[in-house]
Each structure stands twice: as C-alpha cells, then as structure tokens.
Amino acid sequence: MTAKPLVGVIGVAEANENERQMAFEVGKLLGAMGLGLVCGGLGGVMQEASRGCQMAGGTVIGILPGGDKEAANDYVTYAIPTNLGHSRNMLIAHAADLLIAIGTGYGTLSEVAIALKLGKKVLSYRSWDVQGVSPCQGLTDIQTALAEFFGDLSTKSLLFKDK
Amino acid sequence: MTAKPLVGVIGVAEANENERQMAFEVGKLLGAMGLGLVCGGLGGVMQEASRGCQMAGGTVIGILPGGDKEAANDYVTYAIPTNLGHSRNMLIAHAADLLIAIGTGYGTLSEVAIALKLGKKVLSYRSWDVQGVSPCQGLTDIQTALAEFFGDLSTKSLLFKDK
Amino acid sequence: MTAKPLVGVIGVAEANENERQMAFEVGKLLGAMGLGLVCGGLGGVMQEASRGCQMAGGTVIGILPGGDKEAANDYVTYAIPTNLGHSRNMLIAHAADLLIAIGTGYGTLSEVAIALKLGKKVLSYRSWDVQGVSPCQGLTDIQTALAEFFGDLSTKSLLFKDK
Amino acid sequence: MTAKPLVGVIGVAEANENERQMAFEVGKLLGAMGLGLVCGGLGGVMQEASRGCQMAGGTVIGILPGGDKEAANDYVTYAIPTNLGHSRNMLIAHAADLLIAIGTGYGTLSEVAIALKLGKKVLSYRSWDVQGVSPCQGLTDIQTALAEFFGDLSTKSLLFKDK
Numbered sequence: 201m202t203a204k205p206l207v208g209v210i211g212v213a214e215a216n217e218n219e220r221q222m223a224f225e226v227g228k229l230l231g232a233m234g235l236g237l238v239c240g241g242l243g244g245v246m247q248e249a250s251r252g253c254q255m256a257g258g259t260v261i262g263i264l265p266g267g268d269k270e271a272a273n274d275y276v277t278y279a280i281p282t283n284l285g286h287s288r289n290m291l292i293a294h295a296a297d298l299l300i301a302i303g304t305g306y307g308t309l310s311e312v313a314i315a316l317k318l319g320k321k322v323l324s325y326r327s328w329d330v331q332g333v334s335p336c337q338g339l340t341d342i343q344t345a346l347a348e349f350f351g352d353l354s355t356k357s358l359l360f361k362d363k
Numbered sequence: 364m365t366a367k368p369l370v371g372v373i374g375v376a377e378a379n380e381n382e383r384q385m386a387f388e389v390g391k392l393l394g395a396m397g398l399g400l401v402c403g404g405l406g407g408v409m410q411e412a413s414r415g416c417q418m419a420g421g422t423v424i425g426i427l428p429g430g431d432k433e434a435a436n437d438y439v440t441y442a443i444p445t446n447l448g449h450s451r452n453m454l455i456a457h458a459a460d461l462l463i464a465i466g467t468g469y470g471t472l473s474e475v476a477i478a479l480k481l482g483k484k485v486l487s488y489r490s491w492d493v494q495g496v497s498p499c500q501g502l503t504d505i506q507t508a509l510a511e512f513f514g515d516l517s518t519k520s521l522l523f524k525d526k
Numbered sequence: 527m528t529a530k531p532l533v534g535v536i537g538v539a540e541a542n543e544n545e546r547q548m549a550f551e552v553g554k555l556l557g558a559m560g561l562g563l564v565c566g567g568l569g570g571v572m573q574e575a576s577r578g579c580q581m582a583g584g585t586v587i588g589i590l591p592g593g594d595k596e597a598a599n600d601y602v603t604y605a606i607p608t609n610l611g612h613s614r615n616m617l618i619a620h621a622a623d624l625l626i627a628i629g630t631g632y633g634t635l636s637e638v639a640i641a642l643k644l645g646k647k648v649l650s651y652r653s654w655d656v657q658g659v660s661p662c663q664g665l666t667d668i669q670t671a672l673a674e675f676f677g678d679l680s681t682k683s684l685l686f687k688d689k
Numbered sequence: 690m691t692a693k694p695l696v697g698v699i700g701v702a703e704a705n706e707n708e709r710q711m712a713f714e715v716g717k718l719l720g721a722m723g724l725g726l727v728c729g730g731l732g733g734v735m736q737e738a739s740r741g742c743q744m745a746g747g748t749v750i751g752i753l754p755g756g757d758k759e760a761a762n763d764y765v766t767y768a769i770p771t772n773l774g775h776s777r778n779m780l781i782a783h784a785a786d787l788l789i790a791i792g793t794g795y796g797t798l799s800e801v802a803i804a805l806k807l808g809k810k811v812l813s814y815r816s817w818d819v820q821g822v823s824p825c826q827g828l829t830d831i832q833t834a835l836a837e838f839f840g841d842l843s844t845k846s847l848l849f850k851d852k
Binding site: 206 | 691692693695725727748750751752756758761763765766767768769770771772773779780783784786807
Binding site for chain 1: 476
C-alpha cells in the first residue's frame, strides 16, 4: 500500500472567525508539509482548510453529504459526492490517517467518536473534550503533533508516491 | 404516516452488569408500553434490551453492522443486516423516535451525536454527558420521560397501526 | 438466530397498473403466508405490496432513502429512514431472505444485482432478465417458489418467533 | 465548483486477461488525457486501470469496500476506505462524471444501474447490455467518447484546477 497520507480536518460550516482562521492555517500547514487534506468539502472550517491547503499546493479531497459535486467549495481538488448524509462523516474518519477537530458541532463529535473507535489519533482545537483526543492550544502544538506522527516527510515522500 | 414508534437503545456489547440490567429493564418497559425497540442487534446492552422487550411481547428491530443475519442476538424479531460497519450507527439514530444511551462506548457517542444533530430526544443512563442529552438516574426517570414523550399509548395505539 | 423471515419486493414508484396489481397480490400472499415484507417504503410497487401485506395481517418494514419517516407510505409498520439515498437499495438486498423484482427500474436493477452477488434467490415478474434470476409468469409461479423456498410455515413458525 | 473531473472504471477483481489489458489501456488513456480515475481500489480491472493511470502520470482515487487502506492496490494515489461493503459501489457511481464498465460482474451491474439512474454516461466494453449504456468495441471508441464528453482538455484545464 503506497497511497498518500491524508489528514482529516473536521468542523462545522457555521464556524466563528477564530475557528475559520485556525482551519485556514492548518490547511496551509498540511499543504506545506506535503500532506493531503480530506474533509467534508462544504463551507466554514471545511472551506477555510481547503483554501489554505490548495494555496500551499496541497490536494484536497472533499467527501460530500449530498449526491452532487456542485456543492463542493471552490478549493476542493477531488469531490466525492456520496448522498449518504451524516453517514459520510464515518467515511472521513476512515479515510484520514489522523484527524484535527476544530469547534464543537455534533457532526464533528460523531467523527471524533468513530475516529477514536478506529484507534485514530485525533487532535482538537477548541473542540470536544472526549477521553482519547489530544488537545492543542494552537498551530504550534498541531505542527509538532503532525511532525511526530508523520515523521520526516522528505523521507516519507520516498515511501509515498509523492509527485 | 402511521408507522409504529421505535425507541433506540444504544450501548456496547462489552457492557458491565449494571448496564446490562438497566438495558433489560428498559427493554421490558418498552415492550410493556407497546413501544418497538430498535438497536444494533448484537450483544451486551443490545442483547439485554432485546431480551427484555421480547419477553414483554414487544418487537425488536436489530440493525446489524455486518452483512449476515446470523450475527443477530436471539431476541431480535427482524434483523436488518447492513454491511455498513459503524455507519449503521447513523441508521439507528435516524430510525429511533427517541434514544436511550446506556454506558460510554465511542460508537454510542457517535449515535448520541447524530441523534442530537437530528434534534432527537436522547435519554442517558451512566452515559456520555453531552450538551443536549437528558440524564436519567434510573428506570423511573426513563419511564417518566417516555410517558411524557409518547403520551397515553392506549390513545396513541389508535393512531399507530398497533395490532 | 431466530429473526423472522423477510421477503423483499422491489420495484419503482412510477409503476404501471399491471405492476401495481401484481405488487398488491404479492403483498397479500406474503401476509397470508406469515412472511414479513421489506421494501423501499415509498409509492407504486412499494406501496401496493405494503398495502396488500398489511391487509393480510403481515408486517411491513420500509427502508427509506430519505432521513424522515414521514415519507413512508401509509401501510408501513416500521419505517427505517436511512438518509442513504440509493445506497439504501443495498440494505434491502441484504435484509431480504428472498427478493421479488417487479418492473424495470434502474434502482430495481441495482438491488437485483447485489442480491445475486450475495447469492440470494431473486424472482422476477416483467423485470430485468439478468442471468441468475428466476422469471415468474404470474402469482402462481411466485407462490410455488415461495413455498419451495420457505417450506411449510406452520412448521417454520416454530423456528421463527412468530406471534 | 472547480473540482477535477473523475472517470470511473468499474469491473471485477477476477478479470480475464482481455479485460485486464483493456483496463490498463484505459487507465493509461485517462492519465494521458489529464483525467483522474476513481475505482474500487482493489485487484483485477481496478488494479490494471490504476496501474495504467499512474504510469501515465494520473491520479487514482480508490474507494474501498473495507475499512482499511492496506487493501488498496499499489497504484492508488488516495485510498478512501469506507467499510460500506457493496454500498461503496454507489459512491463510485456518484463520484464519477462518466463511467467505463469492463466485464460482467454483478457488482459492476449495480454500479452501471445507479450511474444510469443518476443520468451519468456509461461506456461499456464486453460488459452488461443494459438500455442506456454506450457499447464500445475497443480503445478507439472509448477515446472518441471521452474526447466528445470532456472536450478539449487543454481548454478544460483552465476550468479545472489542473496543476
């Protein structure tokens, strides 16, 4: 298996300014680190993370709750419409190698829960305080956790088919 | 729409004795109240609730994560194998008119989250303390909440096709 | 595993009169034979089969594509809203012990395909001619096939928790 | 919506040599045309199409039936494990802008059916002869159909965020 790593950024469409800014910074960080982003593909936290990742040259996979690609935000590289409604949250938890939760939506909580159930690493910024998540105070904490988890990507890029 | 009401009882297979006893009592209560039970159809909390409901003459619908009916516990009246894995949790949240969470599994948390997202009433017994759930100390609290929510079932039974 | 048997009746909402009549007769037959019906829970073939089954005292499980029970037809005993769109077709193929296809919708074809993939028996009436299905000319063929498949239900009812 | 176009190549793991060769050629063609490939991510037709597409510099998205990325073939760029079993077929039909069916598996038939239900263009090579599909005798027919459908990609690449 040589598929590229994917980091899930999960959060609501109705995000506040602070959550949106953090999502944008996290997206930029992922793109800069050569990590792909998988998210819900819609607005708010999803859109800002997508925008940041694309701006930094990263690839964004948007797994949509509806059946139509048109709903994807403008920064999604590959749109995966599912028409599965909330069950698409489970797909993001499965597709991500590590997840970053921003904010406190119920949909976000369902993704955190299943990610933990699957034994995935979940970083949280001002999100649900569930046993098993790793709280981060800011971008530095997130960057450190990503570096620890994915190791030296210039090396990793030899393992993954990074083009 | 005249479909019969369904109450979801959600909890883990690896439940402790206290959780299993409460699940059994809740199942008996649902059967006695003429309420159908929808659950994950497997062991632990799911099996004890199913056993209690069936014993009281109720109907049990088990929505299974696997693709094979054989995995259903012995007290399921109608087995719905889905082969959807954890995404079947979302179906229970959708199918139930009200949910009762027992214990603190991550899968249970995902069901609580989506049920709240859908605006469903969620009672909890020694389960996740998420904003929006209604904590219950015991069977009496649960019975009171069910009576308030479903009203007088002898009347209700005129509305629902209760045979 | 003692869950009751379920027969899937699959067909489109925009059914013609002949398809609707056959669906109604098949539904009545299932109810009379003590077999539960699982279907998509909407109109046309689904509604007529549900109406016939309920009229004969049978139980109807409607697995809905949307997230709201209100969409179920008036003859569904238990409504299972999924919000899975077309993927709910796969659930009907999994939940049914045997399927009866009426008419030639594309959704029906997807259910026939997965039912055959799962090794299920599929009877067809004026439906898709796919290798593996058992064509039936009318109700008599269907009744014969059901009797062969499920055997003597007065005996079977000892195995299944038939109340 | 500026997400990149995706072509679905659908077929079985137990493919014959002719089907595998066509899948490889189609994959190479997609990569050369700058079209992304979405497939089931496993072996046979899926693996050969992935291998061809990757060899031609294209991106391969593999939507897996299981919950584990490890099952993806070695040529998948981004693995999307779903743990949805056969329901993942529906996701491929939704994610693809156009589908190419190779061979006659039942799972393939379910994807063709839902793709047609969604009004998608479906090309078929030695696959199911369902009303609505466009039969292709070989690679030239497929190339012509792709060019007609997607138009001049050097132009299209201005519309899509092609990097």
